[in-house]
Amino acid sequence: MPLAFAFGHFAFGHPADQSEMRVRPKPHQLEIRLTFNILTLTRFTGIDTDGDMKISMAELTAAQPRIGTYLNQHIHVEINRQKGLLGSSVRFESLWPDAAQTPPMTEIEYAARNVDVTFVQTIEGKVLEDFWLGFEIFEQTGPMQTIHGVFEQDGQIEDVTFSVQEPEYLYDTGFADDPFVQEAEKKQKSGLTSAPAGEEPPLRPAAMLASASPYAAPAATASPSLGGPATAASGPAGNPAVKLATPIDNKDTNAAPSSERWWMVRAVVVMIMLVVGRKVQLSARARRVSTRRRPRPKSR
Numbered sequence: 001m002p003l004a005f006a007f008g009h010f011a012f013g014h015p016a017d018q019s020e021m022r023v024r025p026k027p028h029q030l031e032i033r034l035t036f037n038i039l040t041l042t043r044f045t046g047i048d049t050d051g052d053m054k055i056s057m058a059e060l061t062a063a064q065p066r067i068g069t070y071l072n073q074h075i076h077v078e079i080n081r082q083k084g085l086l087g088s089s090v091r092f093e094s095l096w097p098d099a100a101q102t103p104p105m106t107e108i109e110y111a112a113r114n115v116d117v118t119f120v121q122t123i124e125g126k127v128l129e130d131f132w133l134g135f136e137i138f139e140q141t142g143p144m145q146t147i148h149g150v151f152e153q154d155g156q157i158e159d160v161t162f163s164v165q166e167p168e169y170l171y172d173t174g175f176a177d178d179p180f181v182q183e184a185e186k187k188q189k190s191g192l193t194s195a196p197a198g199e200e201p202p203l204r205p206a207a208m209l210a211s212a213s214p215y216a217a218p219a220a221t222a223s224p225s226l227g228g229p230a231t232a233a234s235g236p237a238g239n240p241a242v243k244l245a246t247p248i249d250n251k252d253t254n255a256a257p258s259s260e261r262w263w264m265v266r267a268v269v270v271m272i273m274l275v276v277g278r279k280v281q282l283s284a285r286a287r288r289v290s291t292r293r294r295p296r297p298k299s300r
Helices: 003-012 038-044 057-062 064-074 179-190 257-289
Strands: 018-026 029-037 075-079 082-084 091-094 114-122 130-135 146-153 156-162 168-172
Touching: 029 038, 038 064, 038 114, 057 064, 057 091, 064 075, 064 114, 156 168
Parallel strands: 018 146
Antiparallel strands: 018 029, 029 114, 075 082, 075 130, 091 114, 130 168, 146 156
16 A cells, blocks of 8 residues: 555544534523444444444344443433433434335445434433533544534534544533523423513514513414414414404404504514524533533532
């Protein structure tokens, strides 16, 4: 083998040594999806049980519980500074067409085929404030293995690469300081499902209404501020839907048209201010995350 080629192969590794991870934190949920090629999975646990130098889909399926156990034991997780697991259940998905009909694969074939391994867990009783991930798989995979992590939160993306040199990462979600999350938490704890008499529910950016607000309407048509008619969908009994905007064809003759227009203008201005404030908050959070990599907290 030419020396230059050998050095290049050692320096840059093989595509089989490159894995992916996507992390999606939510106030009460943490989803971690790991993407490995099958060759990497064989380094975690034995899959070719009949020793024919090929891997069948039946063998791959039978190995899934062992793979899940291995990942739980070798990818360490701490949630809100407390030790935990990736998850008690795991979902596998083969990422090539007609996977169920795939004949037994040789190494050159399965080294190029990827599998998603997804863990989802619910955080009970408290908001997800931070979580730490530490990888101890590199002894099995070899020092050339890298894991490209993508942390996706509120439309913000952060890339983090895990390797034998940098195997851990502490991520601060910011949910503990997020006023929208805190408002939703307060409403949930107090059991309030509707605004007090004579008081409008707090305005929120449209993207947040569907996911975080206990007042959110199941569905609504376009807002008048966007040039289209709007009608708020009715919520279940005892839980009135949010009135996102006043319908253009409102037939209430008791209200003055000028008052309606002024109310709409104020609502739009407040909405814009909240959205801008939210973007500023996320921008500040994005600047903070660049320095989040910290040593693993000491065990208690």
